[in-house]
Amino acid sequence: xxxxxxxxxxxxxxxxxxxxxxxxxxxxxxxxxxxxxxxxxxxxxxxxxxxxxxxxxxxxxxxxxxxxxxxxxxxxxxxxxxxxxxxxxxxxxxxxxxxxxxxxxxxxxxxxxxxxxxxxxxxxxxxxxxxxxxxxxxxxxxxxxxxxxxxxxxxxxxxxxxxxxxxxxxxxxxxxxxxxxxxxxxxxxxxxxxxxxxxxxxxxxxxxxxxxxxxxxxxxxxxxxxxxxxxxxxxxxxxxxxxxxxxxxxxxxxxxxxxxxxxxxxxxxxxxxxxxxxxxxxxxxxxxxxxxxxxxxxxxxxxxxxxxxxxxxxxxxxxxxxxxxxxxxxxxxxxxxxxxxxxxxxxxxxxxxxxxxxxxxxxxxxxxxxxxxxxxxxxxxxxxxxxxxxxxxxxxxxxxxxxxxxxxxxxxxxxxxxxxxxxxxxxxxxxxxxxxxxxxxxxxxxxxxxxxxxxxxxxxxxxxxxxxxxxxxxxxxxxxxxxxxxxxxxxxxxxxxxxxxxxxxxxxxxx
Numbered sequence: 001x002x003x004x005x006x007x008x009x010x011x012x013x014x015x016x017x018x019x020x021x022x023x024x025x026x027x028x029x030x031x032x033x034x035x036x037x038x039x040x041x042x043x044x045x046x047x048x049x050x051x052x053x054x055x056x057x058x059x060x061x062x063x064x065x066x067x068x069x070x071x072x073x074x075x076x077x078x079x080x081x082x083x084x085x086x087x088x089x090x091x092x093x094x095x096x097x098x099x100x101x102x103x104x105x106x107x108x109x110x111x112x113x114x115x116x117x118x119x120x121x122x123x124x125x126x127x128x129x130x131x132x133x134x135x136x137x138x139x140x141x142x143x144x145x146x147x148x149x150x151x152x153x154x155x156x157x158x159x160x161x162x163x164x165x166x167x168x169x170x171x172x173x174x175x176x177x178x179x180x181x182x183x184x185x186x187x188x189x190x191x192x193x194x195x196x197x198x199x200x201x202x203x204x205x206x207x208x209x210x211x212x213x214x215x216x217x218x219x220x221x222x223x224x225x226x227x228x229x230x231x232x233x234x235x236x237x238x239x240x241x242x243x244x245x246x247x248x249x250x251x252x253x254x255x256x257x258x259x260x261x262x263x264x265x266x267x268x269x270x271x272x273x274x275x276x277x278x279x280x281x282x283x284x285x286x287x288x289x290x291x292x293x294x295x296x297x298x299x300x301x302x303x304x305x306x307x308x309x310x311x312x313x314x315x316x317x318x319x320x321x322x323x324x325x326x327x328x329x330x331x332x333x334x335x336x337x338x339x340x341x342x343x344x345x346x347x348x349x350x351x352x353x354x355x356x357x358x359x360x361x362x363x364x365x366x367x368x369x370x371x372x373x374x375x376x377x378x379x380x381x382x383x384x385x386x387x388x389x390x391x392x393x394x395x396x397x398x399x400x401x402x403x404x405x406x407x408x409x410x411x412x413x414x415x416x417x418x419x420x421x422x423x424x425x426x427x428x429x430x431x432x433x434x435x436x437x438x439x440x441x442x443x444x445x446x447x448x449x450x451x452x453x454x455x456x457x458x459x460x461x462x463x464x465x466x467x468x469x470x471x472x473x474x475x476x477x478x479x480x481x482x483x484x485x486x487x488x489x490x491x492x493x494x495x496x497x498x499x500x501x502x503x504x505x506x507x508x509x510x511x
Contacts, residue, residue, distance in 0.1 A: 009463060013440070020416075038086040039067070042097050042137040047078035049108035050099065056082055058112045063089045066110060082110065082137075089114050091131040098141030150275055157272050164265050168258065201226065316341040317491040324456060324480035331356040333478070338490070344395070351389035353407050358385065406430035422447050426458075437463035445482065454482045 044050070047069050056064035067081035082097070092115035100111045118127045131137070320337035334354040341347040391404035391413065402413035411430025418425070424445040431439040443458030457479040464475065 013463075036085065036087055037064075038084050038091075038131075038133050039081060040084065040091065040131055040133075040135050040137055041079055041081045042140050043072055043075060043077040044080055044099060044140060045077055045142055046099075047080055050078075050080055050110070055109045056084065056112060057109060058089055058114060061088075063112065080110075082112075084112070091115060091135075091137065092117060092128040093131060094119055094128050094139070095131065095137050096139040096141060097137045099143060101143055154272075154275060157275075161265070164261055168261050168265075314343060315491055317487050318484055319487045319490065320482055320484035322456060322480060322482035324478040326356075326460070327477040327479070329356070329476055333480075335482075337484070346395070347393045347400075349389060349391045349393060349402060349404075351387075351407075353387040353389065355387055355407070402428075409433070421451075439464065443478075452483060452485055454484070456480045456482055 050066055050069060052066055052068060054066040055062050056066060064082060064084035067083050069078050069080045071077075072079040084091070089112065091112070095115035096113040098111045098113075099108055101107070102109050115128060117130075118125050120126070316339070318337075318339040318341065320335070320339065322335040322337070324333045324335075325331075326333060333356065336352040338350045339347050340350070385408075387407040389404070389406050389408075391402040391406060391411075393400050393402045393415075395401075398417045400415040400417070402415070405411070406413065406428055407430060409431045411428060413426060413428040416425040417423075426441075426443050426445065428441040429438050439461050440463050441458060441460050443456055445454050445456050447454045458477075460476045460478055462475050
């Protein structure tokens, strides 16, 4: 009767598992084709640095990832496939995708401007079509690379040198001669005008002596003429000083300009020599720019460093405390959990379990008997020891599988996250040696307050049901509560504590 009951139970569990697997497969399939992503593509003249899984940003926020790349036949351009989260961004036909430099070492990412539902053309509003799965983004922007910049500098330098040479010839020849001629002309004219005024003054004095009688009007006129001529003389003297001072300032400015042009020409000559050496691969910078091996190594180092930094920043250290009450046995089972999640689809589960039923261990004993001879039997003992779990987990959509050590025995598990993670259904199978059948656990976890406090309920060990053991034997129901939180301090201790421990170990080994 016991074997029949166990066979019926196993058959029922297998049937339930198949139904659950079908539901999970359907949910996963709907999650993949539910329209949560949109695939578009664009043509780039140079697709270097656009590696798969690289970031696609819009307004500084991640909205997708770069997919595969291939050469588009007939265009001599690279076709880059882009996977966007359709629930975060919508693209229109006037969208623009640009290749941006993430660092000086050659890492790139794509920046997307989604466009607008309409735009104004010739004073009228024109609607823009929304891009769908498989459409092309026509507006593409690409930065200039180092080789193009060096070519442009090499092309511009000879022209700039010719311009500077013409300016130097002009400032040292014609302009200087013109300034000297103007200064000499002003000096000569000032002396001549001064002599002319003196002659006019003498003539006025002679006329005054001749016309002393009945020449009162003439005296007044001559007095006025004298005043006018003296004013002119003063004006000419002042103008001569100002023009002379202006000529000196102009000459000083021209000398300074000529010195600056000489310095600029020397700097450009040095720049030309440096760029030529860089173009020919001389020196450290030249080798870095021209040697493809160094560029590949730098790109690999940058990619490795980027992967490490991203792994460190994305690491989640989730601490969980759970207590479950076994309904039939009237005992409490406690868990201390640490979940290390370097990525959303990968995690490591570490548990310390205090189970009042103890740890069941199996060993084989050999006996010698005069009546029966030598024989052996299997002895199962129970000890009050803490149990440990260390399991590796991998997620595919809403389904996460686990494999490793479960409560100090080999085991595996399956988690199903529903309703955006607010409900989790879990199953575990472990302890296949110390029992007639493997130990099976099934539990449901419902979050009550955010993602901190949750209610847990489930069934434990239904395959090893033994009514004669009292209180249901190993078969039992349980319920309880769990508290969990993301501990940033623990992440720091794990990272920097591990680094310090590794450094101390290396130093002791070096000694």
